[in-house]
Amino acid sequence: MNLVAIKSAIDALSAPTISFTILTVIFPFIFPPSDWFEKIHRKTGLWRMWTKPGGVIGMILITAFFVIGYFDPYFNKTLTKADNFPIVLMIYSMWFYIWLGMFKAYRNDIRIEQGLKPEEYNDPDDKVLVWPDLVYIEFICLILFQVFLIVWSILVAAPIEEPANPAATPNPSKAPWYFLGLQEMLVYYDPWIAGVLLPTFIIVGLMAIPYMDINKKGDGYYSFKERRVGMFIFMYGWVVLWLFLIIIGTFFRGPNWNFFGPFEYWDTHKVEALTNVNLSEILWVKWLNQGLPSNILIREGLGFVITGLYLFVLPVILAKTYLKDMYAAYGPTRFVSLMTFGLVMLALPIKMYLRWIFNLQYIIAIPEWFFNI
Amino acid sequence: MSEKNNKSILEKMGESQVWKSIIRSGVPRTRRQRMHAILGSVFLHLHPARLPKHAVKVGYTWCMGGLSFFLFVNLTITGILLMFYYRPTVEYAFTDIIDLSEQVPLGIMRELHRWAAHSMVLIVWLHMVRVFMTGSYKPPREFNWGIGVILMTLTMLLSFTGYLLPWDQLAIWAVTVGSNMARATPFLGNEGPGASLLAIGDINLVHVGSDVRFALLGGRFVGEATLLRFYVLHCIAIPFVAMIFMAVHFWRIRKDGGISGPL
Numbered sequence: 001m002n003l004v005a006i007k008s009a010i011d012a013l014s015a016p017t018i019s020f021t022i023l024t025v026i027f028p029f030i031f032p033p034s035d036w037f038e039k040i041h042r043k044t045g046l047w048r049m050w051t052k053p054g055g056v057i058g059m060i061l062i063t064a065f066f067v068i069g070y071f072d073p074y075f076n077k078t079l080t081k082a083d084n085f086p087i088v089l090m091i092y093s094m095w096f097y098i099w100l101g102m103f104k105a106y107r108n109d110i111r112i113e114q115g116l117k118p119e120e121y122n123d124p125d126d127k128v129l130v131w132p133d134l135v136y137i138e139f140i141c142l143i144l145f146q147v148f149l150i151v152w153s154i155l156v157a158a159p160i161e162e163p164a165n166p167a168a169t170p171n172p173s174k175a176p177w178y179f180l181g182l183q184e185m186l187v188y189y190d191p192w193i194a195g196v197l198l199p200t201f202i203i204v205g206l207m208a209i210p211y212m213d214i215n216k217k218g219d220g221y222y223s224f225k226e227r228r229v230g231m232f233i234f235m236y237g238w239v240v241l242w243l244f245l246i247i248i249g250t251f252f253r254g255p256n257w258n259f260f261g262p263f264e265y266w267d268t269h270k271v272e273a274l275t276n277v278n279l280s281e282i283l284w285v286k287w288l289n290q291g292l293p294s295n296i297l298i299r300e301g302l303g304f305v306i307t308g309l310y311l312f313v314l315p316v317i318l319a320k321t322y323l324k325d326m327y328a329a330y331g332p333t334r335f336v337s338l339m340t341f342g343l344v345m346l347a348l349p350i351k352m353y354l355r356w357i358f359n360l361q362y363i364i365a366i367p368e369w370f371f372n373i
Numbered sequence: 374m375s376e377k378n379n380k381s382i383l384e385k386m387g388e389s390q391v392w393k394s395i396i397r398s399g400v401p402r403t404r405r406q407r408m409h410a411i412l413g414s415v416f417l418h419l420h421p422a423r424l425p426k427h428a429v430k431v432g433y434t435w436c437m438g439g440l441s442f443f444l445f446v447n448l449t450i451t452g453i454l455l456m457f458y459y460r461p462t463v464e465y466a467f468t469d470i471i472d473l474s475e476q477v478p479l480g481i482m483r484e485l486h487r488w489a490a491h492s493m494v495l496i497v498w499l500h501m502v503r504v505f506m507t508g509s510y511k512p513p514r515e516f517n518w519g520i521g522v523i524l525m526t527l528t529m530l531l532s533f534t535g536y537l538l539p540w541d542q543l544a545i546w547a548v549t550v551g552s553n554m555a556r557a558t559p560f561l562g563n564e565g566p567g568a569s570l571l572a573i574g575d576i577n578l579v580h581v582g583s584d585v586r587f588a589l590l591g592g593r594f595v596g597e598a599t600l601l602r603f604y605v606l607h608c609i610a611i612p613f614v615a616m617i618f619m620a621v622h623f624w625r626i627r628k629d630g631g632i633s634g635p636l
Contacts, residue, residue: 083543086491097435097499101506104432120427121635127423131407134420134429141436142443149447149492153484157474161542163467166594173546176536178494178529183550192565195554206522209505210515218508220633221427227508234505370557371566 007072010065011261014252017356023240024349031224033232050102058095075262078251082159085152087177087250094243098235104222118221171255171268180249181242187257188351190362190372198348205341209234212338214330237345276361279303296366303364307373310347315339419623421631428632433507437500441528442619444493451486452608459538461604463597466540490532497528509633517625520618527615534607537600545595548603552595555586562586 013019029046032038041047048054066088069075078084108118128134175183185194217226224231252259254266277286280299284292293299319327319335327335354360364373386392387400398409408422427433459469474480501521504510510518537548560567561584568579581593591598626632 083491086488086495089492090495093495093499097502100432100435101503105506118635120433122426124425126426128426128429129404129407129411130420130422130424130429131401131410131417134424135411135417137429137431138436138439141431141440145440145443145492146447149485149489150481152488153481154479156484156488158484158487158539159543160470160474160539164463164540164542164545166545166596168542170542170546173550175547175550176533177491178532179551182554191554191557192559192562196558196562196565203522203526206501207519210510210512210518213511216511219511219635220507220509221635222507231506238502366566369566369569370564 003068007068007263008261011263014248014261015259016248016252016352019248020240020244020349020352023244024236027236027240028232031228031232031235033229038228047106050099050106052103055096055099055103058099059092062091062095069262072263074265075251077266078262082156083177084250085156087247090177090243091247094239098239101222102224105224108221108223109225112223112226118223120221172253172257174249174253177246177250180253181245184245184249184253185348188348188355190370192370193373198344201341201344205345208337208341212330212334212341214334233342241345241348276355276359278362278365279306279360280365282358282360296368300364300366303362303373306363311340311343314343419627421627424632425634427634434632435499435503437496437503440496441493441500444489444496445615445619447489448486448493449612451482451489454482455486456608461538461600463540463600466538466600470539470541486535490535494528494532497525501525507633511633514625514629514633517622517629520622520625524615524618524622527611527618531607531611531615534603534611537595537603538607540600548599549595552586552589555589556581556584558585 013022028034028037029041029044030049032041049058066079069079079088104119108120111118174180182194182199185198188194189198213227213230215227215230217223251262254260254264255268255270256272258270258272260266260270279302280292283302284290284299297304315336318339323335330338351360351363354363362372364371366372383400393399396410397413398406401407401410411417411420411422455473458473460466470483473483504518504521533548533551537544556562556564558565560571561579562568563579563581563584563586565579565584568584569577571578581587587593589599589602590596591602
């Protein structure tokens with residue numbers, strides 16, 4: 001296989017439809033939330049990701065991607081932008097630290113299974129003095145980081161483009177890299193959801209984690225098995241819905257926010273068919289073969305019913321059936337908050353797939369009130 | 374030779390009146406003096422005098438919380454130096470930035486500031502991941518996790534407001550893209566759902582000249598007023614709020630039982 005074939009394969013695979021699907025499908029096998037996933041996780045050898053060779057292989061793969069990218073004429077342009085270097089750092093550190101945490105967690109899981117205390121445990125009476133044992137470590141960390149910053153600053157000049165010109169909009173216009181996940185959500189949701197509602201839910205949802213997680217285990221040491229569902233949900237949100245969308249937004253979005261593989265030329269004139277339709281159009285025009293009703297609420301009735309069922313009826317049904325035990329353990333307030341945050345989080349991938357499979361633009365489309373979902 | 378002369382310079386210094394007036398315990402040699410060195414210092418007493426063994430290991434904490442704070446201090450210092458030269462007006466902002474690298478020998482102060490800012494966003498995220506993975510948000514530390522989430526949001530807002538200040542194409546368009554979201558805020562943005570309900574008769578209360586985006590930008594588009602507003606937010610307002618939350622964050626670490634660990 002030659003490099004061109006590898007590159008075009010990576011280009012094809014990195015399309016959000018494919019890469020996001022692969023990540024989502026493979027994710028529960030990497031962070032298994034139940035026994036069934038755990039079994040396959042063990043059988044297929046995916047657990048080896050969290051061993052030392054796994055960590056090294058991950059590092060090598062990331063490095064290979066960046067090396068190939070560096071010598072590619074098109075990816076080089078994106079990669080060597082000074083402001084994109086933090087993303088390179090982000091990808092490395094994300095892998096390294098998740099690996100480190102999971103590596104330690106797996107070692108602790110084995111110890112706990114054997115009835116031992118976690119590795120972090122020490123005799124409470126056997127303490128060390130902060131001077132010198134901690135202050136020196138902190139001092140060394142700080143010096144090393146300052147050296148790193150100085151070297152980075154000497155090697156890479158901070159970006160400065162042409163003077164601000166309100167009349168010349170660059171294409172694409174991108175937000176700072178840490179907000180590109182939100183900008184990527186704009187493809188699927190209107191600004192009032194992607195730019196206001198979802199960030200609010202992320203912040204409040206993160207703050208609510210300690211109140212919703214009633215699992216007392218795994219406090220103060222790395223562990224996975226004791227809190228695998230919580231870990232799975234957090235990691236999915238953090239890695240796939242936040243970091244991966246940032247990577248898509250930075251590396252794979254070119255002019256007009258069209259998708260481009262990393263090794264593709266950013267063609268300003270790439271045309272993408274805009275064939276998206278609203279749910280109301282599908283219902284009235286396609287299925288019922290008539291014009292849209294003039295009454296907005298009747299027109300969007302189906303959308304309201306579906307959204308209502310999803311957000312308000314589904315939790316009730318779950319509480320009475322599949323998640324009965326959980327409801328009993330969590331109580332109504334905790335259960336409702338967990339469901340609300342969980343369903344809103346899940347609404348992002350759901351909308352993505354509705355878009356990709358049915359070309360669905362809006363479930364509820366009321367542009368008259370700027371109310372599109 | 375008397376015994377006195379065999380003492381090292383450090384020891385002599387530690388016995389001098391000046392030293393003892395500053396650091397009462399002298400050179401920290403004995404266990405007692407070392408504990409006193411921490412307890413007697415306004416800065417170091419953020420730490421307890423003694424810690425369980427796992428707590429001082431980089432493998433456990435990744436040093437991310439400490440580095441976040443270090444970067445905040447670092448950014449404050451480099452930021453103050455930059456403020457000596459930078460004028461937040463449409464006329465001067467861009468050229469002042471150019472001068473920082475072209476007129477100053479080895480002018481890397483802006484680089485130090487920018488790369489430290491990017492690092493800080495990343496490191497605050499990693500700090501959150503570490504705290505999650507060790508389950509350190511669990512009771513009794515729930516409240517402090519919430520403070521941490523606020524600090525993370527403030528970190529990103531600090532970085533975002535600073536992004537505008539070079540006043541180049543990258544800056545104004547990134548901020549335009551970001552602040553366009555505000556226009557869609559429910560009820561408070563002129564293109565947000567529900568905004569049209571806030572009206573007296575035919576007069577809309579929330580319109581393009583009165584919504585949250587207008588308040589944020591100080592105008593209908595990213596311009597002179599926005600630059601000044603973001604400058605003030607970046608240099609004074611958000612750091613001020615962040616410092617208050619940081620004080621609470623550090624205080625609560627100690628009050629919630631110190632660093633987390635297995636029982």
